[in-house]
Amino acid sequence: MQSRIIVDSREESLLSTHKVLRNTYFLLALTLAFSAVVAYVSMAMNLPRPGLIIMLVGFYGLLFLTNALANSALGILSAFAFTGFLGYTVGPILNAYVSAGLGDAIVLALAGTAATFFACSAYVLTTKKDMSFLSGTILALFVVLLLGMVASFFFQFPALYVGISALFVIFSTMGILYETSNIIHGGETNYIRATVSLFVSIYNLFISLLNLLSFFSSRD
Numbered sequence: 001m002q003s004r005i006i007v008d009s010r011e012e013s014l015l016s017t018h019k020v021l022r023n024t025y026f027l028l029a030l031t032l033a034f035s036a037v038v039a040y041v042s043m044a045m046n047l048p049r050p051g052l053i054i055m056l057v058g059f060y061g062l063l064f065l066t067n068a069l070a071n072s073a074l075g076i077l078s079a080f081a082f083t084g085f086l087g088y089t090v091g092p093i094l095n096a097y098v099s100a101g102l103g104d105a106i107v108l109a110l111a112g113t114a115a116t117f118f119a120c121s122a123y124v125l126t127t128k129k130d131m132s133f134l135s136g137t138i139l140a141l142f143v144v145l146l147l148g149m150v151a152s153f154f155f156q157f158p159a160l161y162v163g164i165s166a167l168f169v170i171f172s173t174m175g176i177l178y179e180t181s182n183i184i185h186g187g188e189t190n191y192i193r194a195t196v197s198l199f200v201s202i203y204n205l206f207i208s209l210l211n212l213l214s215f216f217s218s219r220d
Helices: 002-044 052-068 074-099 103-127 132-152 158-184 191-218
Strands: none
Touching (some): 002 074, 002 158, 002 191, 052 191
16 A cells, blocks of 8 residues: 555656646747747847846846746746846847858857757756756856856956856756756756746857857957
């Protein structure tokens, strides 16, 4: 009888995990599509790039709101508001690269982001490997990146610029591995929070790859 209860409990846990994973990927696809539409509109209307204050308030304010509402239906609306805001910030960036004749870098960055996301997701889903050991490295990289971004305001060195972008690529890749593993091992049971976490990693990965590709393209 006890073994039967244990088996039923494991099956219920497995079904719950699959549900979270399925809902996460479905919402992620919707938010990515919505963000892409907003980015296109932002480009078409030639909207200005938001200042640092607006960027920080919009990003962290909407991120906090989404996490606070993650257990309610309003969390979905907040997730779309958050990802839509990031889509708006991408529009002016893409316009700047297109105007500079770096449209190929955008395509390559998109392809690289998609390939990295699918490769990381496939690896974790196939191997079922627990990637929780990355948490310490992710935290350390976050601190290094924070210090690097502060330093970039005072020191305009190309090497620093490239280094920060390269570290962001590593940081974002680890984030995708960690969050996907967290979902399938039951560490994350809220698909809204999981979606936002993966979206931020994808966003940072795309912007960082774009920065690196455009930097090396401009030096050719």
